[in-house]
Amino acid sequence: MYKNLEAELARIGATRKDVANILGRTPGTVSLKMNGKSPFTIPEARILKTFLGADKSIEYLFAQEQRDTR
Numbered sequence: 001m002y003k004n005l006e007a008e009l010a011r012i013g014a015t016r017k018d019v020a021n022i023l024g025r026t027p028g029t030v031s032l033k034m035n036g037k038s039p040f041t042i043p044e045a046r047i048l049k050t051f052l053g054a055d056k057s058i059e060y061l062f063a064q065e066q067r068d069t070r
Contacts, residue, residue, distance in 0.1 A: 045062055
């Protein structure tokens with residue numbers, strides 16, 4: 001899950017449906033990507049960074065939580 005990306009989307013009031021429209025993907029595909037089950041492509045990441053107008057890096061926006069594997 002991309003908590004930083006979710007936070008930035010919430011900051012501007014954008015939904016996953018908005019993301020789907022911007023990327024030309026289905027909401028289901030975006031859901032898989034947002035949940036970390038399917039990767040975002042580099043072009044998709046760039047499109048989202050531009051859409052967000054965020055001064056945050058792509059690395060920050062797409063940082064994933066570390067899972068405890070103990």
